Amino acid sequence: MSFRQPRNHGCRLSDAWTYDGMQALVLENELLRVTVLAGKGSDIVEFRYKPLDLDFLFFAPGGIRNPNRGVLSAPSGGPFLDYFSGGWNEVLPNGGPLVNYQGAELGQHGEVSLLPWDHAILEDSPQGVAVRMWVRPLRTPFYLEKTLSMQPGRPALHIEERLTNEGGEPLHAMWGHHIAFGRPFLDDACVIDAPAGRFIVHEAMPGYEPRRFQPGYDGAWPLVTAPDGRLADAAFVPPFGATQAQEMAYLAELADGWYAITNQDRKIGVGLRFDHTLFRYVWYWQQLGNVAQGYPWWGHVHTAALEPWTSYPTGGLNEAIANGTALHLQPGESVSTTLTALVYTGLERVTTISAEGTVEGR
Secondary structure (H helix, E strand, O other), X not given: OOOOOOOOOOOEEEEEEEEOOEEEEEEEXXXXXXXXXXXXXXXXXXXXXXXXXXXXXXXXXXXXXXXXXXXXXXXXXXXXXXXXXXXXXXXXXXXXXXXXXXXXXXXXXXXXXXXXXXXXEEEEEOOEEEEEEEEOOOOOOEEEEEEEEEXXXXXXXXXXXXXXXOOOOOEEEOOEEEEEEOOOHHHOOEEEEOOEEEXXXXXXXXXXXXXXXXXXXXXXXXXXXXXOOOEEEOOEEOOOOOOXXXXXXXXXXXXXXXXXXXXXXXOEEEEEEEOOOOOOEEEEEEEEOOOOOXXXXXXXXXXXXXXXXXXXXXXXXXXXXXXXXXXXXXXXXXXXXXXXXXXXXXXXXXXXXXXXXXXXXX
């Protein structure tokens, strides 16, 4: 439902939009505009800081495509990559390629990332906006709901979520937020700050090369062994055009629940506050300098993703079950959490993001 009270000041929320036939929601205040595709996975496809007209998210070269116009079968075992438009995707219950879980085939990053979500506007006033969204997957009896909200005077988006097992038997899941940053934010060198004690580099993968770091490295963050044996700083994200490499790794042993990625030239960045007792890993995925050839990138992608996940690795749900990192929910059990994504300015490095969303650094 929409209150449909159009205005041009304060906080605003509108569901009077569609994109390629998909329901879109726009939340904004005087500093931030966020566009959410309710019609496709609740994807956040715009996270724009208005004073600089700067959208931090990666926008895939293929643009935004409606999966309801025809589902293809990608080599990875599902249509996620066919319809990946970048931005911020919610992923449940499988992280990685096709798996068979108790008779259910779950494709790449299936299921909720491509489904339409229902929504209801809870608040639409100059003093604040809030919208509730919810979805039930097709092949697993989960129920996932979240409320997105924004207040005046803060370039921040707050998300409250709850995941419930509505089935009559225990269920495993991988739950993640696939957040990919891109140009023009990544045109310059950026730096990642996070209170991680461990950095795990994924093993060698066929066709996934050249790599920034030595496959299989498992050690302290952020200094990592590179393929040539030298040390590399994983906190550093090379500017566009400086490096051609790919990477898949994981930040682990988080002392607190936050990360920040900062463009040091512009002194602006994005921080995320999350529950590190639930999202215990931050997946670190990079495609730098248009290096990836063939499907699905075709040599024109430059992105760096920092993704809070309950589990790892990117091999899929069965691997997460085997290593003990998968969520395990009993019948009727729910788990709730909150996330806050925010923009900050005037800093080159971040030392902490408090539970209240206060960013400190230098």
